[in-house]
Amino acid sequence: MVSYTPEQLQQALQKCESEPIHQIGQIQPHGALLVVTADAAARVVQASANLSRFLPCAAEYALGRPFAELCGAKAAEQLQSLAATALSRNTASGKLAVASGSSSAELQAHVYLSNGGIAVELMAEQADNQETRLAELLLQMQDALLQIGTDREYLHYFDQVAILVRTLCGYDSVMIYRFDSEWNGEVISQSRIETAPSYLGLHFPASDIPAQARRLFALNPVRVVADIEAEPVPLQPAVNPLAGEPLDMAYSALRCLSPIHIQYLRNIGVRASMVVSLLQNGRLWGLIACHHQAPKPVSISEREAVTFVSRMTSAKLSAIEALEQHSHVTSANHVVGELLNYIFTSQEETILQRLLPELMQLLHADGVVALVEGKRHSHGLIPTAAQLEALLPWLSGRACANSFSCEYLAKYFPPAANYPDTAAGVLCTPLSAGLRNGIVWFRTEKPRTVHWAGRAEKGLVADAAGGYRLTPRQSFEIWSELWRGRSAPWSPVELGVANMLAVTLPEGLAQKSRLEQALKQ
Ligand code: BLA
Incomplete structure (x- = not known):
């Protein structure tokens, strides 16, 4: 295996991601492709080189000719109707009754709009009664597919x-x-x-x-x-x-x-x-x-x-996900409701001490820190004051406009490798400049063994330009890796709830402070 740095691996990955796979310009030979103009004439502008296996004409002959001339008026009409469906559904499929000279055949067509034209992919008709068999199977399985399980x-x-x-x-x-x-x-x-x-x-x-x-x-x-x-x-x-x-x-x-x-x-x-x-x-x-x-x-x-x-x-x-979201949002609303109840009657300290355990549980965290008007309130397992001194400013740089979350903080913020028993994973709402307001949730490490189907790095090869290229690995042999320093992942629903709280909590507290100001005057 070549030795490599994470940067070289990253570079190699970027090369993979820059391949324009949607414009590969080739099809598989079990069908043929025609691109026609989107007007009434439907003239052929591109054709796959194997066209004559599916239509009684070669690609060179088809180019520039109206679809109706190649496949007959009926097929042209069917194509227009499929194209109209594709306009709203992106793709449409159906049969084309192709007639050319004395020969006729029924072909399967898959139609989509592309680059201002209509692409039509043709395949031979499938074996008898396949459609009926598939429809029957789907009908039988319909209940299983629909049931909402626990x-x-x-x-x-x-x-x-x-x-x-x-x-x-x-x-x-x-x-x-x-x-x-x-x-x-x-x-x-x-x-x-x-x-x-x-x-x-x-x-x-x-x-x-x-x-x-x-x-x-x-x-x-x-x-x-x-x-x-x-x-x-x-x-x-x-x-x-x-x-x-x-x-x-x-x-x-x-x-x-x-x-x-x-x-x-x-x-x-x-x-x-x-x-x-x-x-x-x-x-x-x-x-x-x-x-x-x-x-x-x-x-x-x-x-x-x-x-x-x-x-x-x-x-x-x-x-x-919607069910999960509903139950989370209900709990989050409860927390916010409690907050608003207490806001006009209690001191901030009471509010937060009452709410912090709930805030923590809501997102299945092990610790939480709430910053309110510059004051820090906390509950559960959290990094030490000195660790927070370094971590919070870093987090505020990551979470300016949007929330930030990760299950492996040490990957982004190396000093966190020293305290996985409090902050292996972190989720924080946008932290205002000067760390005045925001909420940070912490999760502790959950070590686990991950069994990989082969090692991706084994595909890294040096290329002629002196860089590295990632190629598919040769072996899919199981390779086990112990994952340390990671917490359980944050779910999209949990992130959604954090975003909701990011808006409602500071608003509630700001409302309180405005009210206090008004009362003082
Ligand atoms: C595409 N790789 C894919 C796709 C899958 C996988 C599912 C989507 C295309 C498809 O097959 O429909 C991977 N296939 C899997 C996995 C399983 C499987 C994990 O069956 C497991 C059961 N691939 C590499 C490396 C590169 C790479 C190193 O291993 C790049 C350097 C590239 N994979 C790659 C590219 C595509 C792809 C470019 C897109 C193919 C395309 O759509 O043209």
Whole structure:
């Protein structure tokens, strides 16, 4: 292994994140792609080089011709109607009855708008009654997908989702993969054939899925690699004439995935994969990752079915969060209500001593410090006065306009490595200049052993320019790491409550001080 500094690793990561994967300009060969103008003529401006496998004409012939001339008036009408749906839903799929000369065929189409044109991806019709079978399966599983379970049933729910996706699409292995606050992931559920490796409970580093790839998941919930060994098919011309740059394929069903990622799949011993995103209130929460040891194209109906599963599961995740939020916000309102009750009758000291334990519990913290008009009030396990003397000014620099939170303070503020028994994790509302007002919550260390599927750093290689490049690691062998100095993570709901308190508490206290001023006059 090469030796490296954290800066070199960071630089290498930035290189991964700068690859424009949505403009790769190539598709997988199990379908064809046409881009047509968005006017009534629908003239072809780009076509994949394999067009003649799906339509009775070559890409060169198609370029510049109206879609109706190539595929017939009926298909042109169907395309316009799909494009109208895509206008409001980003993508649309359906059938196109293609007629050309004496031949006719029914093709599956996936349509999206891109660079001012209409992109249409064509695939052969799938096997008989596949659609009916998928619809029946989804109907059977509808109740399981809708039920709102308790915490205890949470993992059982994901087991059901993994089994459902495996039954729908027949992959060797289907995993539910959950992101942490630093974008590392953990496999929390897996349904697999016996010969597929178990990844249950293993963690994968954030660098496996760079930021631009995660962003694409918010737009397009399903990504397929039908066969890592299939020859990519280029688009002709390479530059989209409507945009003057490569076609934006964010919504594509056929886009070729980055060669770096294809190498990753090769290293992990997978021939085909499908990855489906899971969102919680619009934020990427996790993925359903499917692996197969043989090539495996995904039909448009299968894609629609798993998109439906992704939406249902995401809705469930959002509902779970909303319930959690409701109960937290109710408790937070109670604390604020108490404050307002006491504010006009008691001294600040009484208010805070009464409220600090509640404030602490509200965010499951082990200690809390409240700064009110420059005075410091505290409760629970907190750093010593001397430690706070250094920490608070640093925190006020981090939390100027917004709250700041982390579960591993020592990573950002090295002196904190000396006091993990009080401040391994910290959450603070914006601290006003001069540290006059704000609340800081502390969490103590929760040591744990993390089992990684291989070490990301093993992929670091020196490149010709004298820098470092990160390549997918060769081995996914379990590597265990003891995590010290970290607290339990802060949840988005807890952050939301802190933000709410950041507004209401100082306001209440300011109101009190205004009232006192008025009374004095
Ligand atoms: C993409 N990497 C991905 C994606 C996943 C993973 C899910 C999204 C694309 C997809 O397959 O749909 C990682 N896949 C996993 C993991 C599991 C899995 C963790 O099945 C576990 C079960 N990858 C690297 C390194 C780089 C890298 C070092 O390991 C960069 C130097 C890059 N990964 C990379 C890129 C993409 C990616 C560029 C985007 C691929 C694309 O969408 O074109």
